[in-house]
Amino acid sequence: MRFAALVVGVLLLAPAAPAQDSLSDLEDPAARTRVTVLDNGLTVLTLEDSSTPTASFQVWVKAGSRDETRFTGIAHLFEHMMFKGTRNLGPEDYTRYVEARGGRLNAFTSRDVTVYFEDVPGEALPLVIDLEAERFANLVVDEPLLESEREVVLEERRMRTEDNPQGRAFEALLALSFTAHPYRWPVIGWRSDVEAVDVAACREFFAHYYGPNNLVVVVAGDFDTEETLARIRRSFGKLEPSQSTPRNPTREPEQRGERRGTVHFDVRAPIVATAWHAPPTGHPDGPALDVLSVILSSGRSSRLYRRLVNDEQAALSASGGYWELLDSGIFYGMVGVRPDATVDRAEELFFEEIERTRQEPVSEAELDKAKRGIEVDLVSRLRTNHQLASRVGRDWVSFGRVRPLEERISSIRAVSVEDVRRVARQYLKPEGRSVIRVVPPAPEPAAEEDA
């Protein structure tokens, strides 16, 4: 991401679902999404809604760090380069034009996608469309610009990962859990790769993944659909499709046995991070894993908070959740160990709580509570154009369609106590986990005195 949180993991609850009959009448605004495909393969999703005088414009690029080959981090570095100017615009002019209208803009890169978005007052939408098309048509990438932005990205890497205990934990965890699949490397890339990315590689990345046939444009908010589509046709319609969009073929082999690793870092509160392999997004077990996540982690009555933070006072924070990705998923655990507790004890308690979900059925009350939590969360996510556009975009790149609210509702409603136990048993096996501890280095042995 250019200037906020790099999306590295905690997207645990994808748009989730109501579970009460009174909510069944709720109109799903996303149901009005109109799909247009231009001749060059560009998919445009429009969702006109004039209830607030704002609009969200998003371009979803179906490329993320999983598509990198020679240089890890190039998808993210390239995202930064998209702001550095075009044949007709200077570096960051793009940003300044949008900011001048009070717009919010940003971009993020994940393992699966790269997303550019602008949230603007409705009258600024034509500006945003033209600016966005301009950089897809006429982007300039040269040595001086790349050099300067490389340094910016390395500072981002220092801040988020190298100097950050959670960042260290997460980076090491994914590298341990995935041995083969591209999900093993960090979105921001390994330092040595970021230092080495060259202009030619950027150019190649653009040619493969930034053609209109690999993009989904989403517009939600206050605008006239016909006018907006006409403008998009005029600007985006001229882009030439990519000739090929290669994908890495590697699949993760089955994990056969627990893996462990340690990261030494100057921390006062150690971290225990755990990952299990879980199914990819859209899998029928997804809803049960979402429910399990809420039971473990959501709210002060959740199991991990009660046991680790409150009752045993072994941790300052503890969570576990399902993180769905296109090729596979992760069920992760993150425990912030209390400086006055032991790492062993915190870890033991965490695994006891996981094991309990595998051995004993959760209570009906917990199940209902989790479903309700997901339902309220879903309703809350219908509030802004940005939220709507994000849901529509994510669904489209994942499934090639917008999943109706009703579908999410019924899938969550259908989860039973037995489903929760089944997915816990199936996916959260001790022999399938990877565990990282971030702890201070052991003290240097005292200098040898005379014996």
Add this chain to the structure above:
Amino acid sequence: MRARWTVLLLPVLLGCGVLGGPRPAWEEPAPPPREGTIVPAERLHRSLLDNGVQVLVLEDHRLPRVSMGLVVPRGSASLPLADAGLAAFTGELLNRGAGERDALAFAQAVDSLGGSVTAAGDWDSTGVYASGLSRDFEELSELLADVVLRPRFEPEELERLRAQQLASFERAKDDPRTLASWNLGEALFPGHPFGLPRTGTPQTVARFDDEDVRRAHAALFVPAGAIFYATGDVGVEAVRARAEALFGGWRGEDPEAESSTLPGPPRSRQVVIVDRPELGQATVLVGGAGISRAAPDRVAVSLMNVVLGGGGFSSRIMSRVREDEGLAYYAYSGFAKRRQGGYFMAATGTRVPEAGRAIDMLLDEIDRATREPLTAEEIAHARSLAVGRFSLGLETSDAIVDGLVDLDVYALPPDSLDTYRTRVARLSDDEVRQAAIDHLDSERVAIVVVGPAEQLEPQLERFGPVRVVEP
């Protein structure tokens, strides 16, 4: 001033095509922002209970949800220095049992509604906030009122919280930005509550007892000046009746607010290094005198700050530190505005060997804003950015209500949201320029840097006397 496309040597053109036809929108004059009121008068209702509690309802029936809160205009700054951290501690303890329910039962009641009920505070206000489905309005508001009026403050929970809070102080030292802001506060406000973290210190937290939290609760939560609001799929009459039922009988004396004199900014530059030998990035804060939330020239100051460092890539600090020099991922400036006063701060994070150079740039930009008047173009840009950002920030009813409550907390005119755009338009360019002259001083600042002292000290000595502290 900055690299434009004319300096792009050996450009590699990617993609294809040039936009044909009509001129691109960025070459056209910007259409005027849409007029219209921000606060929809027909959906906003204000009333008063007999005990002085204000009731504010903003109806919005688009989604079956509700947000509500009971907010009092008293916070951490309302308590004396000796009580540093007590308001925050009491606020957190409010979340751990109220009315008939102990901590666990309360959490279960809230979580079973899929909603939230949370006490939270700031320097100038404290509130209990709830949200969830509108059909749970009765239950959520009941839980909220329990927290406000009937906290249990159980000794066992108090001890548990104390231990957690003490552990949190340790963990916070793992975060360079927290360390930097603690030390900046200490450097700018010695002897004043603003000089200590809002959560207090290990020394103050160690001695809080049952009597302290009850005293703090009684001092913070009184009906005078309190506001109860609800927004969402609720009816005005239902909310008013509920407010009367829950808070109509609430009594309490408005305590004499204590306030100690706010120290002035440092007389000359001083440097604090917080030694974290392992870090590769130096976290830099430059802080100086600020303004209060209700300062008459606050809009001029905020426009000036958009140009200086609050306007993202449009700002001088970001352009220079990130775009021109590639020194940092983030670089910005801002004014923290509280009732009694506030402070100015510029911030960045850069690789350790460049820390001195980055500080040079921040200081130079602060100084330049007073030396080289802001241009008409920069000010016009700032106006446009501020107005657009303002409107966009009020997209939801929740955000509008938050804005209205904030005005109330600071006793600012209740129509301020609707007049904001006019006030921005009416300010003269010179008023914005004057704000820089009046409020920026690159000499009277504290510079706080978190990182390896051994490498930082030689770079920073030239800025002023250096003090190295342990985290």
